[in-house]
Amino acid sequence: MDEKNLKADEASVEISGKTDSKKVKNKKKSLKLAEQEQKDLKKSQSSWPQSDSKYRYLIKNREVRKHMKHRKAVMTMIVFLAVTILLGGGVYGMLSLLQYNNLKVLVDKEGMFIMSLSHDMKFSNPSEVISLGGPRYMDNITLMDIYSLIPEIEAAEGPYARSKEINCIAATFYLKNITKEDHLYRETMVFEEITKDIDEAIRIMIIRNGERTVYAKKKKDGDIEEVVPGEYFTEDGKNIPDAQPWMTVPFISRERAYYETGLSLAAGEIVKYTVMIWLEGNDPECVDDILGGTLKMRMEFTQYA
Numbered sequence: 001m002d003e004k005n006l007k008a009d010e011a012s013v014e015i016s017g018k019t020d021s022k023k024v025k026n027k028k029k030s031l032k033l034a035e036q037e038q039k040d041l042k043k044s045q046s047s048w049p050q051s052d053s054k055y056r057y058l059i060k061n062r063e064v065r066k067h068m069k070h071r072k073a074v075m076t077m078i079v080f081l082a083v084t085i086l087l088g089g090g091v092y093g094m095l096s097l098l099q100y101n102n103l104k105v106l107v108d109k110e111g112m113f114i115m116s117l118s119h120d121m122k123f124s125n126p127s128e129v130i131s132l133g134g135p136r137y138m139d140n141i142t143l144m145d146i147y148s149l150i151p152e153i154e155a156a157e158g159p160y161a162r163s164k165e166i167n168c169i170a171a172t173f174y175l176k177n178i179t180k181e182d183h184l185y186r187e188t189m190v191f192e193e194i195t196k197d198i199d200e201a202i203r204i205m206i207i208r209n210g211e212r213t214v215y216a217k218k219k220k221d222g223d224i225e226e227v228v229p230g231e232y233f234t235e236d237g238k239n240i241p242d243a244q245p246w247m248t249v250p251f252i253s254r255e256r257a258y259y260e261t262g263l264s265l266a267a268g269e270i271v272k273y274t275v276m277i278w279l280e281g282n283d284p285e286c287v288d289d290i291l292g293g294t295l296k297m298r299m300e301f302t303q304y305a
Contacts, residue, residue, distance in 0.1 A: 107128045115301055123270075126176070132169060133169075141168060159171040175265070176268070176270045182266045184262060186262075187259075187299070189258055190297065195292075201279050201286035202216065206258075206275060207274035207276075226247055228245070233246055
């Protein structure tokens with residue numbers, strides 16, 4: 001090999017060596033970049049959840065806590081409603097044995113220009129219709145407890161001031177013949193509404209010019225009721241063993257408590273009426289089944305001659 005060719009080969013070897021060196025350097029550089037990328041990837045992955053199951057647990061745990069909060073709220077509401085119902089039921093049981101009670105007193109069309117009604121004897125505000133409302137809610141009582149109040153009720157003008165206190169419809173009013181002629185009239189009390197058999201234990205006392213009559217429904221066996229069952233309670237307000245008890249006058253029908261006819265009313269005459277209506281607690285029919293019963297009535301006067 002001549003000198004010229006030898007130098008060419010050496011040059012070729014040198015160039016080739018330089019090229020291989022560059023490749024090595026590039027390869028090392030690529031490896032370093034790859035290692036750095038791996039490090040960056042591991043670093044970013046360290047902030048992720050360690051496993052899918054753990055991630056699911058975190059989500060589930062949040063849902064459980066949310067569900068538990070909702071459940072607590074629902075339970076709180078249920079407890080609140082239960083307490084409210086219990087308290088409301090207690091009040092209802094104590095107070096609403098008879099509710100929405102009402103008594104309307106009126107003179108019918110035929111007697112409109114013959115008879116007049118008033119709360120007071122002076123007829124300062126005469127009318128053909130008056131309302132004798134009692135307490136909205138009435139519990140049972142017994143006449144023995146309020147008998148001594150009858151003179152006070154008779155002295156009242158209109159509804160008795162303590163009606164709510166004594167759980168009783170109690171009022172006094174007056175009927176007057178406003179003509180110069182004598183007339184006959186009828187008197188009746190009509191049940192406009194009765195629910196839950198509330199009439200089984202009702203007592204209605206009508207005092208006409210001082211004369212007392214108590215009306216009530218017959219017993220289930222057909223016998224006449226005592227004014228105060230189970231006691232020897234007399235009309236003069238005494239409870240005497242073995243004495244003849246004060247007896248009621250039976251209601252004439254399911255629709256009417258009583259019907260009186262042939263009553264006379266002289267020209268200009270005034271008749272005083274006192275009405276007392278209560279639930280007799282001594283009556284065996286005064287039971288929880290009639291709780292919440294309603295009773296609406298009207299007392300009607302009709303002139304016919």
